[in-house]
Amino acid sequence: MENEEKLEQIKVASLDEILGKKFPVLDDGFVRVVDYMGTDESIVQAARVSYGKGTKKVTEDRGLIRYLLRNRHTTPFEMCEIKLHVRVPMDAWRQWIRHRTANVNEYSTRYSLAIDSSQRTSDSEWRMQSKDNKQGSEGFFPVEIGGKLTEREQEFQNFAREIYQERLNLGVAREQARKDLPLSTYTEAYWKIDLHNLLNFLALRMDAHAQFEIRSYATTIGNEIVSRWCPVAWEAFKDYRMNSMELTSMEVEVMKKMLAGKQEETLAAAEKFGWLRKVDGKLAGNRERIEFEEKLTRLGLVAPWK
Ligand SMILES: Cc1cc2nc3c(=O)[nH]c(=O)nc-3n(C[C@H](O)[C@H](O)[C@H](O)COP(=O)(O)OP(=O)(O)OC[C@H]3O[C@@H](n4cnc5c(N)ncnc54)[C@H](O)[C@@H]3O)c2cc1C
Numbered sequence: 001m002e003n004e005e006k007l008e009q010i011k012v013a014s015l016d017e018i019l020g021k022k023f024p025v026l027d028d029g030f031v032r033v034v035d036y037m038g039t040d041e042s043i044v045q046a047a048r049v050s051y052g053k054g055t056k057k058v059t060e061d062r063g064l065i066r067y068l069l070r071n072r073h074t075t076p077f078e079m080c081e082i083k084l085h086v087r088v089p090m091d092a093w094r095q096w097i098r099h100r101t102a103n104v105n106e107y108s109t110r111y112s113l114a115i116d117s118s119q120r121t122s123d124s125e126w127r128m129q130s131k132d133n134k135q136g137s138e139g140f141f142p143v144e145i146g147g148k149l150t151e152r153e154q155e156f157q158n159f160a161r162e163i164y165q166e167r168l169n170l171g172v173a174r175e176q177a178r179k180d181l182p183l184s185t186y187t188e189a190y191w192k193i194d195l196h197n198l199l200n201f202l203a204l205r206m207d208a209h210a211q212f213e214i215r216s217y218a219t220t221i222g223n224e225i226v227s228r229w230c231p232v233a234w235e236a237f238k239d240y241r242m243n244s245m246e247l248t249s250m251e252v253e254v255m256k257k258m259l260a261g262k263q264e265e266t267l268a269a270a271e272k273f274g275w276l277r278k279v280d281g282k283l284a285g286n287r288e289r290i291e292f293e294e295k296l297t298r299l300g301l302v303a304p305w306k
Pocket of ligand 1: 101200
């Protein structure tokens with residue numbers, strides 16, 4: 001057919017260079033790219049089907065990708081897919097697997113022996129429970145205490161492994177012998193996801209509120225892999241999502257008064273939203289207020305009630 005458009009498979013030289021290369025994460029984990037489909041160009045190619053070739057001059061490729069991401073036009077980003085091979089401790093994997101929009105094949109400890117490796121915590125890496133955030137941590141234990149925790153961790157992991165091995169030696173089925181292996185045991189999986197949902201994963205898991213362990217994986221995937229695979233989309237993601245900030249209507253109201261220098265009105269608005277409730281003379285914990293204070297800190301501002 002004369003007018004048929006010639007197509008070639010899209011290749012990304014910078015990603016081909018690292019295909020199969022293991023990027024180390026934690027003490028014995030890794031992430032590596034097994035396969036991929038598409039790149040920035042594919043996002044543009046798909047978007048132009050909906051917008052028509054007429055828009056080509058107005059919106060150059062980079063501008064178009066940035067416009068699409070800024071305005072949450074998601075489907076063109078779903079035209080890119082990536083398949084990763086990951087090695088992750090089971091506690092982090094338990095969080096990871098909650099992202100339902102990926103296709104997964106995990107190493108089977110019914111079928112094979114459990115991977116003989118558990119994630120270890122060095123003596124300087126033991127985190128203390130956060131006081132404000134029940135889900136989080138803040139600060140580290142001194143190494144004298146950390147050293148003891150590490151020693152006990154090692155003892156426990158060795159003991160759990162010993163019992164597992166003992167059961168296998170006796171002929172206990174692998175599917176049952178594994179039941180007391182700790183969550184620190186590494187598992188491996190093939191994980192395939194499209195760019196739109198991968199960016200959602202990265203926004204949630206690179207965020208400071210995500211647990212350090214899964215954050216380490218997400219950061220490696222973002223900085224080492226997506227940055228090479230779809231550099232323009234990656235840059236737009238950082239500009240418009242990762243490093244951007246959303247303000248709620250309450251925050252806008254308080255901030256307007258704050259920036260206008262209206263101290264009393266600012267406090268009155270915060271009071272109206274229940275942010276300044278006190279218990280025993282001290283400001284009570286209030287998640288919305290704390291989140292707002294974090295945003296102000298990012299902007300180099302301080303709330304007047306502080
Ligand atoms: C910091 C943090 C703390 C968390 N704490 C907890 C916790 O305490 N307990 C807990 O159980 N989970 C917790 N989670 C997990 C969280 O609630 C999500 O399950 C997880 O992050 C997956 O996000 P997702 O649904 O956006 O991703 P995906 O499953 O990949 O879905 C992507 C998007 O697809 C859409 N989608 C997918 N499936 C459906 C569906 N069935 N119906 C409608 N829309 C769908 C949604 O728009 C969704 O945002 C936490 C996550 C984070 C990041």
